[in-house]
Amino acid sequence: MAENRTGDVEAAVREHILLPAQEMAKLGKATQPVLTHAEGIYVFAEGGRRLIDGPAGMWCAQVGYGRKEIVDAIAHQAMVLPYASPWYMATSPAAKLARKIASLTPGDLNRIFFTTGGSTAVDSALRFSEFFNNVLGRPQKKRIIVRYDGYHGSTALTAACTGRTGNWPNFDIHQDRISFLSSPNLRHAGNRSAEQFLDDLVKEFEDQIEALGADTIAAFLAEPILASGGVIIPPKGYHARFKAICERHDILYISDEVVTGFGRCGEWFASEKVFGIVPDIITFAKGVTSGYVPLGGLAISEKVLARISGENAKGSWFTNGYTYSNQPVACAAALANIELMERDGIVDHAREMADYFAAALASLTDLPGVAETRAVGLVGCVQCMLDPTRPDGNDDDKAFTRKIDERCFELGLIVRPLGDLCVISPPLIITRAQIDDMIAIMRQAISEVGAAHGLQMKEQVDV
Numbered sequence: 343m344a345e346n347r348t349g350d351v352e353a354a355v356r357e358h359i360l361l362p363a364q365e366m367a368k369l370g371k372a373t374q375p376v377l378t379h380a381e382g383i384y385v386f387a388e389g390g391r392r393l394i395d396g397p398a399g400m401w402c403a404q405v406g407y408g409r410k411e412i413v414d415a416i417a418h419q420a421m422v423l424p425y426a427s428p429w430y431m432a433t434s435p436a437a438k439l440a441r442k443i444a445s446l447t448p449g450d451l452n453r454i455f456f457t458t459g460g461s462t463a464v465d466s467a468l469r470f471s472e473f474f475n476n477v478l479g480r481p482q483k484k485r486i487i488v489r490y491d492g493y494h495g496s497t498a499l500t501a502a503c504t505g506r507t508g509n510w511p512n513f514d515i516h517q518d519r520i521s522f523l524s525s526p527n528l529r530h531a532g533n534r535s536a537e538q539f540l541d542d543l544v545k546e547f548e549d550q551i552e553a554l555g556a557d558t559i560a561a562f563l564a565e566p567i568l569a570s571g572g573v574i575i576p577p578k579g580y581h582a583r584f585k586a587i588c589e590r591h592d593i594l595y596i597s598d599e600v601v602t603g604f605g606r607c608g609e610w611f612a613s614e615k616v617f618g619i620v621p622d623i624i625t626f627a628k629g630v631t632s633g634y635v636p637l638g639g640l641a642i643s644e645k646v647l648a649r650i651s652g653e654n655a656k657g658s659w660f661t662n663g664y665t666y667s668n669q670p671v672a673c674a675a676a677l678a679n680i681e682l683m684e685r686d687g688i689v690d691h692a693r694e695m696a697d698y699f700a701a702a703l704a705s706l707t708d709l710p711g712v713a714e715t716r717a718v719g720l721v722g723c724v725q726c727m728l729d730p731t732r733p734d735g736n737d738d739d740k741a742f743t744r745k746i747d748e749r750c751f752e753l754g755l756i757v758r759p760l761g762d763l764c765v766i767s768p769p770l771i772i773t774r775a776q777i778d779d780m781i782a783i784m785r786q787a788i789s790e791v792g793a794a795h796g797l798q799m800k801e802q803v804d805v
């Protein structure tokens with residue numbers, strides 16, 4: 343019976359679903375594992391096989407699965423008032439959620455615009471930067487500065503800001519007013535120190551501003567850590583120096599916290615508490631509802647808004663909005679999620695687990711084929727390379743890593759395959775013992791696949 347259901351699901355997917363990141367040569371051919379249910383940090387596949395959800399869905403299942411409080415809040419809201427037009431009507435869930443999020447954001451980022459997910463959050467933030475400069479009477483100040491390896495979404499504008507160049511082919515991406523800076527990836531520093539590397543990155547930004555003219559640049563859009571681009575953690579002090587430059591040139595600093603927000607880095611938001619800056623705008627999604635329903639949004643600085651509202655509005659209307667802005671069911675889910683996180687101290691727990699998680703990942707570096715590990719809070723990765731001296735993985739490294747991911751899956755752990763990285767960003771409720779389980783599986787998988795590739799243990803190589 344279960345066999346048949348799984349077969350049915352696979353067939354329907356093959357026949358009817360266009361997947362995100364679909365390899366077109368395999369359209370209608372490739373299958374995905376079918377999940378049936380989930381509990382805590384575990385998801386269950388066909389036949390009841392239990393898997394640790396290493397990537398927390400898609401970096402989003404903060405409180406884990408089977409949380410009745412969130413499910414009840416969703417059911418209740420769907421029953422009493424499933425929808426209200428955000429153009430004309432107010433509802434309690436959206437109002438309360440906005441107030442709650444404003445209390446969690448840094449500085450004066452107290453005005454919230456709700457969207458349907460991360461892409462629409464970043465898209466709206468960028469459209470806000472256009473609107474801001476047009477209302478201020480400087481229509482030429484429109485350029486957006488982003489980084490290679492950044493990821494910001496799949497709308498036309500956010501895809502154009504995405505610096506994962508592998509996403510570009512065969513799409514008509516309009517980048518005439520978008521400029522790219524180098525990825526702050528320390529593996530690209532060569533023989534420069536971290537400080538020298540940072541100085542060079544800062545100089546590149548300053549040179550670019552000078553070349554383009556500050557009066558043409560609206561915004562700098564940056565993830566605190568470049569998540570989908572490879573869990574890239576910029577050198578210490580990077581954000582503060584970039585923020586200071588933005589302030590000097592009246593460039594909006596948009597911090598894309600779609601991944602890093604809601605406890606992922608051990609704080610509600612990472613910008614200030616982890617990276618020391620108060621941006622002008624923060625975008626969020628994913629963890630705001632722990633993935634139970636879609637929701638995203640942005641928090642905007644009051645100081646910024648004051649420049650284009652009230653007496654300064656010049657008759658303008660911010661005509662950007664979605665049918666599902668302020669969606670009551672989504673907002674009720676987010677409120678329940680945040681209440682749960684507060685009640686159970688889940689953000690504190692994530693912060694407390696961070697060192698243990700980083701050390702556990704780092705313990706894998708004794709294995710051949712592990713180039714390095716990186717972690718902030720509960721987001722981390724293991725970079726797997728046949729030749730760890732390369733700055734970036736080549737196709738062989740990627741194939742090697744894919745095999746490790748597949749072996750992890752067989753052994754009971756989902757790992758997000760990302761080029762030469764095994765990405766791990768577990769639900770924030772994960773315990774030390776469960777981290778040990780993940781690492782034990784990864785150790786076995788990397789050792790076995792490494793041995794199959796003829797890699798020798800590092801000690802053996804050294805003698």
Ligand code: PLP
Nearest residue numbers: 459460461493494495598600601
């Ligand atoms: N911004 C960042 C930093 C992301 O990682 C993502 C998605 O992974 C997005 C934006 C887009 O979010 P969504 O997929 O919810 O549209």
